[in-house]
Amino acid sequence: MPTMFLCKSEILPLLDMKEVIPAVENAFRQWALGKAQMPPKSYLTVDKGDFRAMPASLPGAAGMKWVNVHPANPSRNLPTVMAVIIYSDPETGYPLAVMDGTDITAYRTGAASAVASKYLARKDASTLGLVGAGRQAHTQLMAHAALYDLKLVKVYDLSEASTSRLIKAFPQYRIEAHTLPEVMDSDIVCTVTPAHSPVVRKEWVKPGVHINAVGADAHGKEELDPEILNEAVIFVDDMRQASTSGEVNVPLDKGLLDPNRIRGSLGDVVAGTKKGRTNDREITVFDSTGLAIEDIACAHMIYEKVKRNSEFTRLNFVEA
Amino acid sequence: MPTMFLCKSEILPLLDMKEVIPAVENAFRQWALGKAQMPPKSYLTVDKGDFRAMPASLPGAAGMKWVNVHPANPSRNLPTVMAVIIYSDPETGYPLAVMDGTDITAYRTGAASAVASKYLARKDASTLGLVGAGRQAHTQLMAHAALYDLKLVKVYDLSEASTSRLIKAFPQYRIEAHTLPEVMDSDIVCTVTPAHSPVVRKEWVKPGVHINAVGADAHGKEELDPEILNEAVIFVDDMRQASTSGEVNVPLDKGLLDPNRIRGSLGDVVAGTKKGRTNDREITVFDSTGLAIEDIACAHMIYEKVKRNSEFTRLNFVEA
Known part of the structure; x- marks a missing residue:
């Protein structure tokens, strides 16, 4: 089973606020109803910044965002914050997709x-x-x-x-x-x-x-x-x-x-x-x-949108 | 700056116990000397199993393993445990590589x-x-x-x-x-x-x-x-x-x-x-x-080995 890889340039055109808002709204609803899981963020601190692991699950979706905050990055022409999301099948744990999470973070925060x-x-x-x-x-x-x-x-x-x-x-x-x-x-x-x-x-x-x-x-x-x-x-x-x-x-x-x-x-x-x-x-x-549930709700929305689309990179990443 | 993607079939030939053992030994040394970071694993529990986010840093290396345990997987012809490692630059947070972590886990445990x-x-x-x-x-x-x-x-x-x-x-x-x-x-x-x-x-x-x-x-x-x-x-x-x-x-x-x-x-x-x-x-x-430091030590060893090798998949994943 192949894993899908979605780069920043591919994610941005897939983000539509009219779809992100209801996805995030639903994540808040599921969380309040006790149907979502969100363990505390795990912080990894290094000299120049920090990283956060943000796992979450919603009905039919699971995954984790790995995001950094490195304040000196702009002087190196790199964004302060970059994020990667691993989107997993909650039924099997299989990594269905690995996506850039930088724009997803900005969109879900607005939403x-x-x-x-x-x-x-x-x-x-x-x-x-x-x-x-x-x-x-x-x-x-x-x-x-x-x-x-x-x-x-x-x-x-x-x-x-x-x-x-x-x-x-x-x-x-x-x-x-x-x-x-x-x-x-x-x-x-x-x-x-x-x-x-x-x-x-x-x-x-x-x-x-x-x-x-x-x-x-x-x-x-x-x-x-x-x-x-x-x-x-x-x-x-x-x-x-x-x-x-x-x-x-x-x-x-x-x-x-x-x-x-x-x-x-x-x-x-x-x-x-x-x-x-x-x-x-x-x-x-x-x-x-x-919240991590906001990220995973967006990742789910994007994955469902493109899972049958052959134009994106697929690799036999974790073979069965 | 491109991110490198290393699938299971590519990782296995890169794993040599004679290299993994000293990498893991060094991780134990750095951890004892207070030069490594390893926040507690974050557990995400779902109906059919669980996921663990395992972040860690060592001098010159940082990253996170996302690993699942789904006991019913063998009946679906999938491994119980699968793992993905995001290997990040501690200086900037940039995701340098995304690797299958399943064989790395088995090798570092042996090591x-x-x-x-x-x-x-x-x-x-x-x-x-x-x-x-x-x-x-x-x-x-x-x-x-x-x-x-x-x-x-x-x-x-x-x-x-x-x-x-x-x-x-x-x-x-x-x-x-x-x-x-x-x-x-x-x-x-x-x-x-x-x-x-x-x-x-x-x-x-x-x-x-x-x-x-x-x-x-x-x-x-x-x-x-x-x-x-x-x-x-x-x-x-x-x-x-x-x-x-x-x-x-x-x-x-x-x-x-x-x-x-x-x-x-x-x-x-x-x-x-x-x-x-x-x-x-x-x-x-x-x-x-x-320990997550064992995984990141292996990811570091592998990345250093292949970073100049053009045969592996590179994508402009998180563009600057």
């Missing part, structure tokens, strides 16, 4: 925010704010544009080059560079910065906003003033990951956040076991750390 | 036992006993034959077919089928059974023997009567893994083993920080659970 917005933002949301205009901002925008008819996208980044790259990449949308307080005056805000201390102040946050806090993905990182969290209703992607590496990790550690502000997980809301937003003036926050 | 025998068995050892004649027995034999001039190999298995397959596979050695007590009367014994309760009795064990206890690799498995362990000097591959899944896990849990019988790790002996065998009548036991 997770869009799923959160779908369940937590006001129904009439039509403006999007992006705090940070880097690679992750692109897929946040793409995912929200797939779900919403966006009247205006406001963006702020320390780097003007990043901002104009984002604007040029999406000529079909009305995207404007704004100050941070102006960006925060949007119906939905995605924070996608590498900040280690809060960049968003309490006084900028308007009633009724939904914030996808995406940047914090490691111990010690945070983007939002804890006072925002203390007035918000918070949903996490996974409590275990959020409390160690998500937006809530620093304020929880410092005792600055009332743990009761965390109402549950996004999966609980998707599965219907917890209520999301209850009124139009509530501030909702989704703390997104990135 | 680990041979390293243990080198440091723990009597210097004049010339007979090898194999308790179990399955796949793992083959590489135990190959590894010991690479280090010792074996006068006689005695083998016992419940399955006569397995025994005769082993004998036929190595016509160059004198291999004889024997009863279990006779097999135990060897200078070095390797136990490679899937037993969940002791198969080797105390009265069969001779003074001066060295036993490589390889079969126990999961919680609840054991091959040796705990009374053997209580009269032996025990070395583990890794204390964390051994106490949860190695030969010592059951007797430690039941309080049947004095923890002081465990003198240290094989790495301590290889690195010279702990003494191995101290006299010719001592019974020594190596509790082998299988």
